[in-house]
Amino acid sequence: MTRYIIRRLLAAIPTLLAMLTMVFVLVRLVPGDAAMAMLGDQASEVSLAALRAKLGLDQPIGVQYLAFLRDMLGGNFGVSMSSGRPVLEEVARVLPYTLELTASAILIGAIFGLPLGMVAALRRNAWPDYLSRILSLTGLSFPGFVSGILMLLAFAVYLRWFPVMSTASDNFVDHIRNLALPALNLGLIMTAYITRVTRSSMLNVLGEDYIRTARAKGVPPRRLILRHGLRNALIPVVTVVGLYFGTLIGNSVLVEMVFTRPGLGKLILGALQARDYTLLQGLMVIFASFVILVNILTDLIYAVVDPRVSYS
Amino acid sequence: MTALLDIRGLTTEFRVNGHWHAAIQDVNLSLAANETLAVVGESGSGKSVTALSALRLLPQAGARIARGEILFEGRDLAKLSQRQMAKVRGDEIAMIFQEPMTSLNPTMTVGDQIAEVLMIHRGMSHGAALKEARDLLDEVRVPDPGRRITEYPHQFSGGMRQRAMIAIALACRPKVLLADEPTTALDVTVQHQVLTLLDDLKRERGMGVIFITHNLGVVAQIADRVAVMYAGEIVETADCTRLFANPAHPYTEALLRAMPRVDRRADTLEPIPGSVPSITARPAGCHFAPRCGYVRPECGHHPALGPISGAGGSDHQARCILRAKAEEAAWTV
Ligand SMILES: Nc1ncnc2c1ncn2[C@@H]1O[C@H](COP(=O)(O)OP(=O)(O)OP(=O)(O)O)[C@@H](O)[C@H]1O
Ligand code: SF4
Ligand SMILES: [Mg+2]
Numbered sequence A: 001m002t003r004y005i006i007r008r009l010l011a012a013i014p015t016l017l018a019m020l021t022m023v024f025v026l027v028r029l030v031p032g033d034a035a036m037a038m039l040g041d042q043a044s045e046v047s048l049a050a051l052r053a054k055l056g057l058d059q060p061i062g063v064q065y066l067a068f069l070r071d072m073l074g075g076n077f078g079v080s081m082s083s084g085r086p087v088l089e090e091v092a093r094v095l096p097y098t099l100e101l102t103a104s105a106i107l108i109g110a111i112f113g114l115p116l117g118m119v120a121a122l123r124r125n126a127w128p129d130y131l132s133r134i135l136s137l138t139g140l141s142f143p144g145f146v147s148g149i150l151m152l153l154a155f156a157v158y159l160r161w162f163p164v165m166s167t168a169s170d171n172f173v174d175h176i177r178n179l180a181l182p183a184l185n186l187g188l189i190m191t192a193y194i195t196r197v198t199r200s201s202m203l204n205v206l207g208e209d210y211i212r213t214a215r216a217k218g219v220p221p222r223r224l225i226l227r228h229g230l231r232n233a234l235i236p237v238v239t240v241v242g243l244y245f246g247t248l249i250g251n252s253v254l255v256e257m258v259f260t261r262p263g264l265g266k267l268i269l270g271a272l273q274a275r276d277y278t279l280l281q282g283l284m285v286i287f288a289s290f291v292i293l294v295n296i297l298t299d300l301i302y303a304v305v306d307p308r309v310s311y312s
Numbered sequence B: 001m002t003a004l005l006d007i008r009g010l011t012t013e014f015r016v017n018g019h020w021h022a023a024i025q026d027v028n029l030s031l032a033a034n035e036t037l038a039v040v041g042e043s044g045s046g047k048s049v050t051a052l053s054a055l056r057l058l059p060q061a062g063a064r065i066a067r068g069e070i071l072f073e074g075r076d077l078a079k080l081s082q083r084q085m086a087k088v089r090g091d092e093i094a095m096i097f098q099e100p101m102t103s104l105n106p107t108m109t110v111g112d113q114i115a116e117v118l119m120i121h122r123g124m125s126h127g128a129a130l131k132e133a134r135d136l137l138d139e140v141r142v143p144d145p146g147r148r149i150t151e152y153p154h155q156f157s158g159g160m161r162q163r164a165m166i167a168i169a170l171a172c173r174p175k176v177l178l179a180d181e182p183t184t185a186l187d188v189t190v191q192h193q194v195l196t197l198l199d200d201l202k203r204e205r206g207m208g209v210i211f212i213t214h215n216l217g218v219v220a221q222i223a224d225r226v227a228v229m230y231a232g233e234i235v236e237t238a239d240c241t242r243l244f245a246n247p248a249h250p251y252t253e254a255l256l257r258a259m260p261r262v263d264r265r266a267d268t269l270e271p272i273p274g275s276v277p278s279i280t281a282r283p284a285g286c287h288f289a290p291r292c293g294y295v296r297p298e299c300g301h302h303p304a305l306g307p308i309s310g311a312g313g314s315d316h317q318a319r320c321i322l323r324a325k326a327e328e329a330a331w332t333v
Helices: A002-029 A034-039 A045-055 A061-073 A087-122 A127-141 A144-158 A172-206 A209-216 A221-258 A264-273 A277-305 A307-311 B047-054 B082-088 B110-122 B126-139 B158-170 B188-205 B216-222 B240-245 B250-257 B321-329
Strands: B003-016 B019-032 B036-040 B063-072 B093-096 B176-180 B208-213 B225-230 B233-239
Touching (some): A002 A061, A034 A277, A087 A221, A127 A172, A144 A221, A172 A221, A221 A264, A221 B082, A264 A277, B003 B208, B019 B047, B019 B208, B019 B225, B019 B233, B036 B047, B047 B063, B093 B158, B110 B126, B110 B158, B126 B158, B188 B208, B216 B240
Parallel strands (some): B036 B208, B093 B176, B176 B208
Antiparallel strands (some): B003 B019, B003 B063
């Protein structure tokens, strides 16, 4: 297992380097450069040149690239151009909100999606199956921010059960009330997604020879489904949810904007509006590293669920 | 001998394109304790369906037992609920399957998979069941069973997996074992070892074994009695030695001629031309007629399974209008 973890970590290094290179190129492809973004279009050539020298932008591209790699790998993301605070600090301030949102979404998705998918598979082509298929199709065909706006209108504006705008609050109940709608919104999409994957994966597993063996052993139905069916059906579910994680954070950024909730979404929006190069660059790197990390975690969970993985 | 398992008139149907078609028809089999009954026939003849029907392991949708009784110690298994049936499976009647690579649960240790049967049927604790699982692995001659119980199926070779399957099946000392081509996927030496093991265990425990195979060499090695199946029906049944010496049904004869033997050159093998009809396309009269070298107009009437003339005291039956002339039709080397 330890060897497996080390192997997975080593395998992530090329991915990380490729990602950093892409961010480096992207930032330099944007029209204008950081110095121009900071000083504005009207700035004089002299002051631009001075700032470029200060930022190292006058150095040869190779030198810039190495310096960039050194900074990013060392966690040295620089200072936000708009707020003057370190990028890491800016991100660390809002990241918990986004994580809390995505984690709740996955939790909601697992709580509803796993049983729904299982029931659909077990009652294949009967009404529970049709119902769950319609629900998951609906959930998946709505863009997150559209259903978000609809929920906001229904539950916050019309019914007034939840606040329209989230505000930071130390009160636990308020905190949950703020989280509820956006989490439910993303959670429903996640439910739709997990339902679908669980259904097809469970259907596959139920047709496997070892399920027939278990039946021939006299394993009672409940144990058959949970111990022999679900455990094996979870393997693809874990993979797919892990792969979906990047998209989920992307969705949560949109949903945060709809619900005006603090989080990465608001930070990204602000950075874009302010043309805050350093912040955007840092956000991209942190976001991508995060996705890589989640993929490694997924692989580890995968190895725990499926004994064949860590041994081979 | 009184029968331990007595299958009478069993007919199992599948729904294909909205219509029910019989995969096996009017199958009669009886098995005594300490007896090995081989069921032979080409692929698609209905061997697996017969065994799966007996244990009520058919798919839940699109399959049904249309007629017949499965009498086990006086009880008709065909009438039991799935819940009652689960109590019989793995305890009184066990089954092993052809595919050792896929028949074990990949996410459970082999030890847990053996222990599970004991926990379900004997109410043993996990610890006690695992200890017993270790002993069972030892009994099926898996080396180093103490370590092996902690391993997963993918760490076992094909032959070892099939031994583990046998350990699972025999854990509760069943009275009947249904073995559906348990050695077909194994290479020849391993196949021989597993057969010997099964035979020894059968003797030690006085089990009745229904052994499904399409390999007549295997039949000769282990069977007491043989039932030959073709297109969903039993076409001949006899004592093992008698069947090999005096096959009565043209299909049995053809099977024997197609059988590789050490005392015969491979190029004298005669494969049976044609193939088993699918369950939706079975001929109205004798099912074997399209492939039979003795076919005649009377074969358009579906023949019944009946005793062979000149069979002496032995219970030799065939489903062929020629059966009265069995002695003449007999296959000679
Ligand atoms: N679930 C099913 N639905 C429809 N037809 C089926 C189903 N299962 C089996 N059959 C059909 O029933 C017939 C008998 O199949 P069975 O599996 O019993 O053959 P077999 O004698 O065991 O052959 P093999 O040597 O290939 O295992 C075949 O024609 C098969 O196509
Ligand atoms: S009944 Fe006729 S067709 Fe069928 S096996 Fe006998 S001889 Fe051949
Ligand atoms: Mg079969």
